[in-house]
Amino acid sequence: MRNVQRVIPPLLIPHRSYDVGANRRGAREHAGARMSAIVVIVVLVLVVMGAAAFIAWPIVRGDRIPDATLTPEQLERQRVEEDLERALAAIKEIAFDHASGHLSDADFTQLDSDERARAVALMRERDLLAAPPSSAQNGPLTPHQTPSH
Amino acid sequence: MSLLGRALVLLALLCAIFAIGAALWSRRPGQRVWKHSADRAITTVFVLMSGAMTVMIVALLRDDFFFASVADYSNSTLSWYYKVGALWGSEAGSLLLFAWLLSGYATLVTRVNRDRNQDFMPIVGAVMMTIVGFFAVLLTFATSPFNTLSVVPKEGGGLNPLLQNIYMMAHPPMLYLGYTGLAIPFSFAIAALWTRRLDTTWITSIRRWTLVSWLLLAVGILLGARWAYGELGWGGYWAWDPVENAALMPWLVETAFLHSIMVQERRGMLKVWNMVLVITSFSLALFGTFLTRSGIVSSIHAFGASTLGPYFLTFIMVMVVASLGLLILRLPDLRTRHSLESFVSREAIFLYNNLLLLGLTFAVFWGTIFPVMTQIYNGSKITVGTGFYNQVALPIGLLLLILTGIGPMVPWRKASGRQLARRFLAPLIGTAIAAVLILGLTDAATSTPAVIAFIACAFVTICIAGEFWRGARVRHAVGGVSWFRATYELVARNRRRYGGYIVHLGIVVLIIGLTGSQAFATERDVALRPNQSATVRGYRLENLGSFHSSTPNVQSVGVSLAEYSGGSRIGTLNPEIGFYPASQQRLTEVALDSSLVRDVYVVLVGVDSTGLARISVFINPLVIWLWIGGAIMVLGGLVAAWPSSRAQRAARDSAAPDPASVV
Numbered sequence: 001m002r003n004v005q006r007v008i009p010p011l012l013i014p015h016r017s018y019d020v021g022a023n024r025r026g027a028r029e030h031a032g033a034r035m036s037a038i039v040v041i042v043v044l045v046l047v048v049m050g051a052a053a054f055i056a057w058p059i060v061r062g063d064r065i066p067d068a069t070l071t072p073e074q075l076e077r078q079r080v081e082e083d084l085e086r087a088l089a090a091i092k093e094i095a096f097d098h099a100s101g102h103l104s105d106a107d108f109t110q111l112d113s114d115e116r117a118r119a120v121a122l123m124r125e126r127d128l129l130a131a132p133p134s135s136a137q138n139g140p141l142t143p144h145q146t147p148s149h
Numbered sequence: 150m151s152l153l154g155r156a157l158v159l160l161a162l163l164c165a166i167f168a169i170g171a172a173l174w175s176r177r178p179g180q181r182v183w184k185h186s187a188d189r190a191i192t193t194v195f196v197l198m199s200g201a202m203t204v205m206i207v208a209l210l211r212d213d214f215f216f217a218s219v220a221d222y223s224n225s226t227l228s229w230y231y232k233v234g235a236l237w238g239s240e241a242g243s244l245l246l247f248a249w250l251l252s253g254y255a256t257l258v259t260r261v262n263r264d265r266n267q268d269f270m271p272i273v274g275a276v277m278m279t280i281v282g283f284f285a286v287l288l289t290f291a292t293s294p295f296n297t298l299s300v301v302p303k304e305g306g307g308l309n310p311l312l313q314n315i316y317m318m319a320h321p322p323m324l325y326l327g328y329t330g331l332a333i334p335f336s337f338a339i340a341a342l343w344t345r346r347l348d349t350t351w352i353t354s355i356r357r358w359t360l361v362s363w364l365l366l367a368v369g370i371l372l373g374a375r376w377a378y379g380e381l382g383w384g385g386y387w388a389w390d391p392v393e394n395a396a397l398m399p400w401l402v403e404t405a406f407l408h409s410i411m412v413q414e415r416r417g418m419l420k421v422w423n424m425v426l427v428i429t430s431f432s433l434a435l436f437g438t439f440l441t442r443s444g445i446v447s448s449i450h451a452f453g454a455s456t457l458g459p460y461f462l463t464f465i466m467v468m469v470v471a472s473l474g475l476l477i478l479r480l481p482d483l484r485t486r487h488s489l490e491s492f493v494s495r496e497a498i499f500l501y502n503n504l505l506l507l508g509l510t511f512a513v514f515w516g517t518i519f520p521v522m523t524q525i526y527n528g529s530k531i532t533v534g535t536g537f538y539n540q541v542a543l544p545i546g547l548l549l550l551i552l553t554g555i556g557p558m559v560p561w562r563k564a565s566g567r568q569l570a571r572r573f574l575a576p577l578i579g580t581a582i583a584a585v586l587i588l589g590l591t592d593a594a595t596s597t598p599a600v601i602a603f604i605a606c607a608f609v610t611i612c613i614a615g616e617f618w619r620g621a622r623v624r625h626a627v628g629g630v631s632w633f634r635a636t637y638e639l640v641a642r643n644r645r646r647y648g649g650y651i652v653h654l655g656i657v658v659l660i661i662g663l664t665g666s667q668a669f670a671t672e673r674d675v676a677l678r679p680n681q682s683a684t685v686r687g688y689r690l691e692n693l694g695s696f697h698s699s700t701p702n703v704q705s706v707g708v709s710l711a712e713y714s715g716g717s718r719i720g721t722l723n724p725e726i727g728f729y730p731a732s733q734q735r736l737t738e739v740a741l742d743s744s745l746v747r748d749v750y751v752v753l754v755g756v757d758s759t760g761l762a763r764i765s766v767f768i769n770p771l772v773i774w775l776w777i778g779g780a781i782m783v784l785g786g787l788v789a790a791w792p793s794s795r796a797q798r799a800a801r802d803s804a805a806p807d808p809a810s811v812v
Contacts, residue, residue: 040153047157047200051164051193058185065181075346082349086415090561097560099627100619107568111560 665771
C-alpha cells in the first residue's frame with residue numbers, strides 16, 4: 001500500500017492532533033491488516049475473473065449477428081420519408097393554427113396548398129425510389145435478427 | 150480498502166479501453182458480436198465505478214481518516230449527509246463522482262438503444278468511454294480519492310462550513326448530472342458525423358437526453374444561486390463568479406440547441422449550426438470542470454491550487470480539434486436543400502434567438518477568461534466586474550424575452566403583414582393595458598430597465614396565455630370536453646410544445662423576481678443596543694438580546710430581533726455567527742423572512758459583550774419569484790421531456806393527416 005507524503009496547508013487544517021497510540025497499535029494489528037489485504041486481493045481476483053467472463057461471453061459463445069449499415073438508396077429513401085413527415089406535420093399544424101384563429105381563411109388556403117403540393121412531390125419522389133425493404137436500422141430487430149442470448 | 154478502491158478504478162479504466170476498441174472493431178463486416186462485448190464492458194465500467202464510489206462513501210461514513218480525503222474534508226462531528234457531501238468537497242472525490250455519473254449515463258444510453266440506432270451506437274459507446282477513460286486516467290495517475298496518510302490523525306479537518314448547507318448537498322451533483330449528460334448529445338453528434346448519417350435520426354435520438362441534461366443544469370444553477378443567497382450573506386444570489394459562469398455557458402448553448410433542433414426537424418435546416426452547438430456545449434462543460442480545477446481563476450466555488458489544469462486543457466483541445474476536424478470533413482454532406490424563405494418566420498425567430506444566446510455566451514466567456522488573458526499578456530490580472538456582465542446581459546436578456554413571446558405566434562416559412570397584424574393585435578392591446586397598470590399602480594417607473602422588463606414580461610405572458618386559450622378552445626369545441634379537460638388534453642397530446650410554453654412562463658416569472666430584486670433592493674447597516682430598534686423601508690427591527698449555542702461541530706453567537714411592519718409584530722429574526730473549531734472558520738448564518746412581496750434579509754456582522762449588535766439589513770423585493778419561476782421551468786421541462794404513453798402516441802399518429810388525404 002502506498003503512503004502519500006503531503007504538505008497540509010496550516011490554514012486549512014490547523015489543529016490536527018495525531019493518534020500516536022493508534023500507530024503503536026498499528027504494529028500489533030499488522031497481522032490483521034495483512035489478512036484483510038489478502039481478502040481484498042482475493043476479492044479483486046474474483047472481480048477481474050467475473051468481469052472478464054461477463055465481457056468475453058458473447059465472443060466465446062460465438063454469437064452471429066448481422067451487420068447493420070444502410071445502403072445509399074435506403075438513406076435517400078429515409079431522407080424523403082423524413083421530409084414527407086415534416087410536410088405532413090406542417091399541414092397538421094397549419095390546420096390547427098387555422099382552427100385556433102391564428103390564420104385567416106385566405107392565408108390558410110395559400111399555406112395549406114403550398115404544403116400539400118410539397119407533400120405530393122415528396123410522395124412521388126418516394127415512389128420513384130422503389131427502395132428495398134428497410135434493414136434493422138432505428139427499429140426493433142426482427143425475430144431472426146435478435147441475438148439468441 | 151484503499152487498495153480496493155484504486156484497483157476498481159484501474160479496472161474500470163482497462164474496461165473502458167477495451168470497450169472503445171471492441172466498439173470500433175464491431176463496425177467491421179462480420180464482427181458485430183464485438184458490439185455486444187463492448188456493451189457489456191460499458192456496464193462493467195459502471196459497476197466497477199459504483200464499487201469505487203461505495204468504498205469511498207463507506208470510508209467517509211466510518212470516519213476512516215486513513216484516507217487523506219476523509220481526513221482533509223470530513224470529521225466525526227458531521228451529520229451523515231455532510232459526510233457523504235464531503236465526497237464532492239474534495240477535488241479527487243468530485244472527479245470520481247463525475248466518472249461514475251458518466252459511466253452511468255453510458256450504460257443507460259447503451260441499454261435504451263440496445264435495439265435502436267445500431268450504426269450509431271458503437272461510436273457513441275466509444276466516445277463516451279473515451280471521456281470516462283480520461284477521468285479514470287486522472288483518478289489513477291494524477292489524483293486519487295484513495296490516497297492514504299502515513300500517520301492517521303485522531304480527527305479530520307472537517308468540511309468547509311460554507312458547504313455545510315442542504316442546498317450544497319444537491320447543487321454539485323445536479324450540476325455534474327447536467328455536465329455529464331451533455332456527453333450524450335456530443336457522442337451522438339460525433340457518431341452521426343462519423344457514419345455520415347446526418348439526417349434527423351441523431352437529433353431525434355438525443356432530444357430528450359438534451360432536455361434532461363438542460364433541466365438538471367438549470368436545477369443545479371438555481372440551487373447554487375439559492376445556496377449563495379442563504380449562505381454567503383451579501384444579500385445577492387448571482388455574482389458572475391467564474392465558476393457560476395462556467396455552469397451558465399453550456400446551459401445557454403444548450404438552450405440555443407433545443408430551439409434550433411426544431412428548425413432542423415421541421416425544415417431540414419441549420420445542420421452545421423446544430424453540430425457546432427453540440428460540440429460547443431460539451432466543450433464548455435469540460436471547460437467548466439477545467440476552470441474549477443485549474444486554479445487559474447479565483448472563485449469561492451473553485452478547488453484550491455491543482456495540477457490537473459494541463460490534463461484538462463490537453464483533453465479539451467484534443468476533443469475540440471478532433472470534433473471540429475470531423476465536422477469540416479463532413480461539410481459537403483451537411484448541405485441543406487432548404488433555405489430561409491423570409492426573415493419574418495418561425496425559423497428566423499429561432500435563428501435570432503440562437504444568435505442572441507450565443508452572443509451572451511461569448512460575452513460571459515470573454516468576461517470569465519479576461520483575467521487570465523490579461524495575466525498572460527500584461528502580467529497582471531484584471532478582473533471584469535459585474536457591471537460589464539449586467540451591461541451586456543440586460544439588453545440581450547430583454548430581447549430574448551420578447552422573442553420568447555413573438556416566436557410561437559409567427560408561422561413557419563413566412564409571415565405576411567396581415568398575418569402578423571391579426572396575431573399580434575390582441576397581445577399588443579393587452580400589453581398596453583398592462584403597461585398602464587404597471588406604471589399607474591406600482592413604483593416601477595423609478596427604474597427604466599425594470600419598467601421595460603415588466604412590460605416585456607406582461608407581453609410574453611399574454612402571448613403564452615393566448616396560445617393555451619386558442620388551443621384549448623379548439624379542443625373544447627371539437628372534442629366537446631370541459632375547459633379543464635381540453636387544456637389537459639392539449640398539453641398531453643403535444644407535451645413538447647406546451648411543456649416549452651410552461652418553461653417560457655417560468656422564465657417570465659424568474660425575470661420578474663430578478664428585476665424586482667436587482668432594481669429595487671435596499672441595504673442598510675445598523676448598530677442596535679439591547680431594546681433599541683431601527684426602521685428600514687417600513688420594517689422595524691428591535692434588538693431583544695443576544696444568545697449563544699454550541700454543538701460539537703459549531704459554536705454560535707446570535708442576536709434575536711423582533712420584526713414589526715405597520716406597527717404590528719410579524720416575526721422574529723435570529724441572525725448568527727458560527728465558529729467551526731475543526732476548520733477554525735467563522736461563518737455568518739443569515740436570518741430570512743421571505744414573502745411573496747419581499748425578503749427581509751439580516752446578516753449579523755458582530756455582537757460585543759454589552760450586547761451591541763451590528764447588522765446589515767437587506768429588503769429584497771420579489772426574490773421568492775426567482776425560485777417559483779425556477780420551479781415552473783422545471784415543471785415545464787418535465788412535461789416536455791416526459792415520454793408519451795403508447796396509447797397517446799397512437800392517438801397522435803391517428804390525428805396526423807393521412808398521406809392519401811393530402812393529394
